[in-house]
């Protein structure tokens with residue numbers, strides 16, 4: 117496998133709205149991020165994935181873009197964005213921007229034009245269909261309700277897979293595609309080093325055949341995009357690909373296919389979704405399923421393709437609350453971090469994960485996320501009771517990830533001097549960055565060490581993966597091998613004390629989440645040996 121600069125990189129995701137507010141308006145901003153570059157450097161990350169900062173009416177917190185070549189006023193200005201890119205670069209940190217091109221905002225000038233008349237030059241930039249008095253078909257939006265909205269003026273429906281303020285672009289229109297490529301090059305010229313591609317698996321859709329994900333033109337479009345934009349530059353690209361199997365992942369990320377650097381797939385997340393109500397009625401997490409899925413991806417992408425390693429992002433619940441145990445917050449957070457950071461692929465850390473932030477349980481009126489609010493109104497009370505839905509929201513609602521970053525124990529966790537746009541998790545007095553930085557055995561320093569180990573051991577980056585004791589109900593044990601290096605990873609994913617399996621050659625301990633050793637494997641213990 118040809119080595120690439122992003123193979124041993126660790127990516128840190130910033131959700132700007134919730135990261136750091138510098139001007140007291142209660143909303144995080146670019147200057148707030150600039151204040152914290154040294155913090156990111158200290159952690160040791162190489163790349164920052166910046167969730168959207170473009171001009172937007174913020175129906176979906178910036179995933180509804182009204183101007184791709186400008187910055188939302190609440191986040192700052194283009195000059196500040198340039199400054200962020202430059203300051204990060206000086207510290208050796210690359211910026212990866214979120215590229216949201218399945219849809220725009222309905223306030224984007226293309227859509228404003230498109231709505232004007234059937235013969236407007238921008239009409240075909242979006243997907244319009246006749247309805248004969250009813251929706252053109254029964255495709256449902258991810259944010260609840262029909263994926264179609266009626267426009268009286270031209271008596272047609274436009275298609276939107278997310279909110280009605282996020283009309284889908286028509287990727288069959290070549291002129292539209294070229295405008296997108298031009299915009300991408302404009303950003304690349306400003307010095308960013310990557311794109312995270314929002315729901316990119318949807319751009320090959322054929323809605324007349326009711327195909328939305330993994331559509332017939334998907335890979336051809338990506339190859340064209342690659343060729344016309346980043347293909348000639350040394351940058352990193354990651355596709356958000358909900359429905360990818362390992363076979364599909366190889367189509368995206370096999371280097372000779374000239375598409376993307378890697379996929380970001382969710383099999384370990386969707387495995388627990390309910391058939392009918394999705395994440396709102398999730399099944400309990402089962403580690404036998406997680407271990408099988410993670411191992412399968414390690415083995416299948418051994419030669420070709422590249423995967424992302426993550427538990428969290430801005431759409432997912434907090435890792436400790438979902439997969440760990442808040443009663444063992446420190447130990448389970450470190451164990452879960454070890455599980456994926458010792459694997460092959462590119463690890464992602466979502467803001468606050470490195471200090472062990474947890475889920476919240478708010479009153480319904482305190483939530484802000486459009487997906488959650490729409491789903492509540494769609495499902496309650498006909499399909500789910502209020503209490504059932506709140507259980508779903510507590511477990512899997514996206515605002516769990518979006519509560520403001522907890523910097524210290526001062527008011528609002530030091531996130532803002534004003535009123536935060538979303539309430540801060542009430543546990544900020546105990547869980548915050550300042551506390552973590554003062555405690556040399558904190559979750560923060562554990563992540564720092566995991567990152568550092570990746571830089572020092574090629575076996576973590578490129579080693580073959582072999583699962584051991586696959587039938588063990590409580591442990592996840594695997595081995596990594598590369599040239600003459602071998603690592604043994606032993607993880608207890610339960611709150612029980614487990615006896616050590618016989619016959620393990622342990623060698624020298626390179627990281628562990630307990631300060632001392634024991635004959636048995638303690639609750640949520642993680643041990644990594646170099647053999």
Ligand code: NOJ
Pocket residue numbers: 176179180216278314315356430431
């Ligand atoms: C996926 C993003 O991660 C999510 O936050 C957003 O709501 C949808 N795509 C629509 O852009």
